[in-house]
Amino acid sequence: MFIELGHFALALALCLALVQSIVPLAGAARRLSGWMAVGRSAALGQFAMVALSFAALTHAYVTSDFSVSNVVENSHSAKPMLYKISGVWGNHEGSMLLWVLILSLCGASVAVFGSNLPRELRARVLAVQGMVASGFLLFILATSNPFTRVIPAPADGHGLNPVLQDPGLAFHPPFLYLGYVGSSVAFAFAVAALIEGRVDAAWARWVRPWALVSWCALTVGIALGSWWAYYTLGWGGWWFWDPVENASLLPWLSGTALIHSAIVVERRDTMKSWTILLALLTFGLALVGTFLVRSGVLSSVHAFAVDPARGVFILVLLIIAIGGSFTLYAWRAPAMQGGGLFAPISREGALVLNNLLLATATGTVLLGTLYPLFMDAFGLKISVGPPFYNRTFLPLMTPLLVAMAVGPLLAWKRGDLTAALQRLWMAFGFALLVVLVGLYLSGFHAVLAILGLGLSAWIAAGVLAEWGERIRLFRLPLHDSWRRAAGLPRAAYGMSLAHFGMAVLVAGVSASAFEQERIESLRPGDHIDIAGYTLTLREVRRVPGPNYVADEAVIEVKRGGAVIDEMHPQRRTFTVQRQTTALTAIRTGLSADLYLALGEGDAQAGWVVRAWHKPIVSWIWLGALVMALGGVVSLTDRRWRVGVAARKPAAPTSIQSAAAE
Amino acid sequence: MRRLVFLVPLALFLGLAGWFAAALFSGRDPRELPSALIDKPAPDFDLPSLAEGRLSSQSLRGQVTVVNFFASWCAPCRVEHPILLRMARQEKIRVIGIAYKDRPEDSRRFLAELGDPFLTTGIDRDGRTGIDFGLYGVPETYVIDKQGRIRKRIVGPVTPALLDRELLPLLRALERS
Amino acid sequence: MRFLLALFLFAAPAWAVLPDERLADPALEARARALSKELRCVVCHNESIDDSNATLARDIRIVLRERLAAGDSDGQAKAYLVARYGDFVLLRPPVRADTYLLWFGPFALLALGGAVAFAAQRRRKPAAPAPLTPEEQARLAALLREEPK
Numbered sequence: 001m002f003i004e005l006g007h008f009a010l011a012l013a014l015c016l017a018l019v020q021s022i023v024p025l026a027g028a029a030r031r032l033s034g035w036m037a038v039g040r041s042a043a044l045g046q047f048a049m050v051a052l053s054f055a056a057l058t059h060a061y062v063t064s065d066f067s068v069s070n071v072v073e074n075s076h077s078a079k080p081m082l083y084k085i086s087g088v089w090g091n092h093e094g095s096m097l098l099w100v101l102i103l104s105l106c107g108a109s110v111a112v113f114g115s116n117l118p119r120e121l122r123a124r125v126l127a128v129q130g131m132v133a134s135g136f137l138l139f140i141l142a143t144s145n146p147f148t149r150v151i152p153a154p155a156d157g158h159g160l161n162p163v164l165q166d167p168g169l170a171f172h173p174p175f176l177y178l179g180y181v182g183s184s185v186a187f188a189f190a191v192a193a194l195i196e197g198r199v200d201a202a203w204a205r206w207v208r209p210w211a212l213v214s215w216c217a218l219t220v221g222i223a224l225g226s227w228w229a230y231y232t233l234g235w236g237g238w239w240f241w242d243p244v245e246n247a248s249l250l251p252w253l254s255g256t257a258l259i260h261s262a263i264v265v266e267r268r269d270t271m272k273s274w275t276i277l278l279a280l281l282t283f284g285l286a287l288v289g290t291f292l293v294r295s296g297v298l299s300s301v302h303a304f305a306v307d308p309a310r311g312v313f314i315l316v317l318l319i320i321a322i323g324g325s326f327t328l329y330a331w332r333a334p335a336m337q338g339g340g341l342f343a344p345i346s347r348e349g350a351l352v353l354n355n356l357l358l359a360t361a362t363g364t365v366l367l368g369t370l371y372p373l374f375m376d377a378f379g380l381k382i383s384v385g386p387p388f389y390n391r392t393f394l395p396l397m398t399p400l401l402v403a404m405a406v407g408p409l410l411a412w413k414r415g416d417l418t419a420a421l422q423r424l425w426m427a428f429g430f431a432l433l434v435v436l437v438g439l440y441l442s443g444f445h446a447v448l449a450i451l452g453l454g455l456s457a458w459i460a461a462g463v464l465a466e467w468g469e470r471i472r473l474f475r476l477p478l479h480d481s482w483r484r485a486a487g488l489p490r491a492a493y494g495m496s497l498a499h500f501g502m503a504v505l506v507a508g509v510s511a512s513a514f515e516q517e518r519i520e521s522l523r524p525g526d527h528i529d530i531a532g533y534t535l536t537l538r539e540v541r542r543v544p545g546p547n548y549v550a551d552e553a554v555i556e557v558k559r560g561g562a563v564i565d566e567m568h569p570q571r572r573t574f575t576v577q578r579q580t581t582a583l584t585a586i587r588t589g590l591s592a593d594l595y596l597a598l599g600e601g602d603a604q605a606g607w608v609v610r611a612w613h614k615p616i617v618s619w620i621w622l623g624a625l626v627m628a629l630g631g632v633v634s635l636t637d638r639r640w641r642v643g644v645a646a647r648k649p650a651a652p653t654s655i656q657s658a659a660a661e
Numbered sequence: 662m663r664r665l666v667f668l669v670p671l672a673l674f675l676g677l678a679g680w681f682a683a684a685l686f687s688g689r690d691p692r693e694l695p696s697a698l699i700d701k702p703a704p705d706f707d708l709p710s711l712a713e714g715r716l717s718s719q720s721l722r723g724q725v726t727v728v729n730f731f732a733s734w735c736a737p738c739r740v741e742h743p744i745l746l747r748m749a750r751q752e753k754i755r756v757i758g759i760a761y762k763d764r765p766e767d768s769r770r771f772l773a774e775l776g777d778p779f780l781t782t783g784i785d786r787d788g789r790t791g792i793d794f795g796l797y798g799v800p801e802t803y804v805i806d807k808q809g810r811i812r813k814r815i816v817g818p819v820t821p822a823l824l825d826r827e828l829l830p831l832l833r834a835l836e837r838s
Numbered sequence: 839m840r841f842l843l844a845l846f847l848f849a850a851p852a853w854a855v856l857p858d859e860r861l862a863d864p865a866l867e868a869r870a871r872a873l874s875k876e877l878r879c880v881v882c883h884n885e886s887i888d889d890s891n892a893t894l895a896r897d898i899r900i901v902l903r904e905r906l907a908a909g910d911s912d913g914q915a916k917a918y919l920v921a922r923y924g925d926f927v928l929l930r931p932p933v934r935a936d937t938y939l940l941w942f943g944p945f946a947l948l949a950l951g952g953a954v955a956f957a958a959q960r961r962r963k964p965a966a967p968a969p970l971t972p973e974e975q976a977r978l979a980a981l982l983r984e985e986p987k
Binding site for chain 1: 855856857860876878883884885886889924926927928931936939941944951952959974977981982
Binding site: 666695696697698704762787788789791792793794795796797798 | 880881893894897898901920921922923924925926954
């Protein structure tokens with residue numbers, strides 16, 4: 001019953017989305033306020049319907065309703081509740097529903113929080129959101145319906161792939177989708193601006209918070225995915241340049257460019273058409289990311305052929321959304337004249353460099369991801385793996401990171417590079433010190449990694465130098481500096497935090513060159529020495545689990561002669577799926593992770609134990625979190641609230657505040 | 662001129678979309694994995710045989726041969742087996758088996774249970790011959806022409822459709838040449 | 839690819855780089871490790887043979903070490919595998935006419951982007967007065983006043 005209701009609600013949501021795409025747009029063109037107002041109610045109604053539909057599917061999962069084929073295929077009555085719920089989006093159909101839920105949530109948020117937007121702009125933004133939603137609702141209903149019944153209902157479900165039953169993976173998709181779908185708002189604003197034919201500082205101010213929300217969510221989502229890979233896959237890798245990972249990195253890179261270029265539009269009224277393009281591109285890449293990965297196309301063109309109906313539908317959607325918006329762009333963007341002049345050495349100039357490098361990096365990752373498919377079309381099979389990206393992506397990132405410390409110290413319009421560099425002499429000294437000490441300690445090995453650490457020190461110290469500059473630290477009495485620090489806008493702190501997070505991340509990545517590895521066959525009583533730790537295998541015992549049997553090693557960790565810990569890596573054999581997975585044991589710390597995985601073996605031959613000592617590896621995810629936190633802090637800036645929720649009577653006639661509605 | 666710059670994103674996207682569409686409608690067999698050895702001489706091997714004597718690459722010369730890698734532990738091999746039997750018994754094709762990473766007694770039991778389509782069966786215990794063939798996994802099937810060159814590779818089980826539509830015509834053509 | 843993964847599931851599980859595979863000579867072993875990071879496990883999803891626990895990856899690791907122990911150079915050892923598995927086995931694609939676009943594309947893109955940015959910079963003229971109505975100007979000014987310098 002609930003299921004049919006959910007299905008019906010989804011169909012209703014499609015109707016509302018169609019109304020939302022047409023009526024407000026026509027209303028904006030003819031300046032009919034009643035028509036324009038329809039957008040708001042349609043967006044809210046659409047959200048309510050999709051939420052109802054999602055609740056119905058979740059209900060089916062929670063109550064293990066095995067008359068629904070989607071539940072049968074992806075759930076099992078004995079599964080813990082967390083994975084019953086996460087199972088809702090652990091499959092193609094359900095994840096599409098989550099996608100649309102977040103999309104309609106974004107639409108509803110624009111409807112609610114956008115009350116101070118110019119009426120026409122809001123109507124157009126909502127209409128574009130409606131169009132996007134219509135496309136995906138139609139896709140779900142036509143090709144990926146999660147509400148199909150099976151008759152007769154089987155007694156139990158097939159269960160979820162054991163590898164996917166993990167808290168990290170349960171929350172990874174919602175964040176990732178919020179990141180992907182959140183970029184649809186900036187996309188809708190960009191399309192609306194193209195229709196109106198104007199972009200100004202106010203437009204940029206409205207767009208930036210949305211772009212930031214999406215960027216933060218994407219940052220967290222990518223970090224979660226990488227962390228999951230690190231602790232699950234059993235050899236401590238955290239980034240593989242896999243097409244699936246690249247698909248999430250692409251909108252992140254262009255989204256990062258977008259949140260920077262939008263600043264230029266807001267402050268200096270220039271780089272308009274470029275910013276619009278980035279907004280279109282970010283959502284376009286998010287679409288490519290979700291759909292091409294979901295349909296398996298990125299790992300093989302042939303996956304398209306597996307389900308041609310879905311493939312064709314996806315392609316048509318992409319052509320309408322991206323092709324349509326790019327056509328509009330080619331038509332309307334040339335008219336958008338940039339305003340503010342600036343010298344090459346200036347804040348604007350630095351942001352242009354930032355955008356140039358980020359856009360090139362986006363292009364590089366896209367090229368590396370698509371090239372094997374491109375060659376495949378000619379019957380040639382090649383692989384593009386980490387060695388390619390190390391030779392192309394990293395050289396592009398290096399100048400970006402170097403410039404990251406300098407850019408914020410340059411003035412708008414015309415900057416003084418010499419003065420900026422003078423303010424950074426301490427940062428440079430610190431970075432140099434890090435490099436020299438690193439070279440000395442490592443005996444001139446791993447030079448590139450040490451330069452990476454130096455780069456991290458440079459950025460971190462640069463962030464502090466910039467902050468010290470803003471509050472005139474040591475140049476004004478301390479209490480004056482303190483007042484300035486308290487008075488700095490949150491957005492400034494947000495930027496500092498985000499840049500500092502990048503420095504932390506770069507340090508974590510660079511330090512991976514210093515990891516140590518030991519792989520030994522151990523019998524009980526044998527030990528491994530690694531990085532000052534002595535790891536002794538005490539015993540390997542058999543531990544039964546709910547749907548698996550595990551061999552669990554008891555490994556004593558000694559340091560300096562004293563026992564400090566006991567670690568228990570497991571090797572689980574899932575009886576039904578005949579699959580073996582490793583449960584790693586990790587001692588996480590700020591200074592290093594001790595990472596253990598248990599391999600095959602028996603009492604006679606010994607057990608294979610793989611141990612790693614990974615210095616500051618946790619800084620990678622810590623850095624990503626600090627970056628996302630920077631975004632959140634920036635979002636709390638009161639200027640956004642001024643921009644977002646002002647209900648001052650100042651609203652003039654041509655930008656009528658819709659708050660009164 | 663300046664307007665043309667704004668057309669670049671659209672042009673790039675349309676190129677990409679067109680190429681995706683071409684890939685989508687090309688109708689190529691998704692399971693085709695081109696071998697690096699197509700039209701090259703089959704690798705040399707000299708394996709102990711399941712019966713007695715040895716199986717070597719020399720025995721491939723002069724006649725069109727199908728080489729099938731299988732293992733008793735491989736479920737798709739069981740699925741494929743009736744097709745191999747049909748090839749050998751009804752279509753009178755020379756089929757040679759190579760037991761990949763399988764204990765000889767297990768291979769024997771497998772063939773006794775399901776029927777033995779193979780003229781000879783070589784034992785590739787360490788999988789080295791498999792690597793020389795560029796093997797991905799079992800089952801995998803190679804068509805070798807009279808000159809001892811690899812003409813086709815099929816990854817995964819041979820299906821009846823595949824046999825009728827592709828394999829048999831190719832084999833007949835090779836035999837006539 | 840899903841099909842390949844299915845095949846892989848039928849293989850008995852093993853582990854990435856096992857103690858018994860390693861060569862006694864540390865220099866040779868280090869070369870083997872470095873090389874295996876650049877070789878793809880052909881039945882896996884974007885994994886190097888160094889990371890992979892597929893049986894085929896283990897076999898190829900062993901073959902690779904045998905080649906190195908027999909005196910092959912890194913290039914010869916790679917060529918040995920390419921002859922069997924094609925370029926697909928290389929995680930670092932060879933630089934050839936058909937991969938120029940891949941290898942030099944990024945830097946061409948950078949140069950092109952730089953040129954466009956440079957041209958845009960040169961073309962930038964003083965702004966025409968912003969087409970804002972006085973009310974909008976006032977509102978904008980109000981917004982910008984909120985912002986501390």
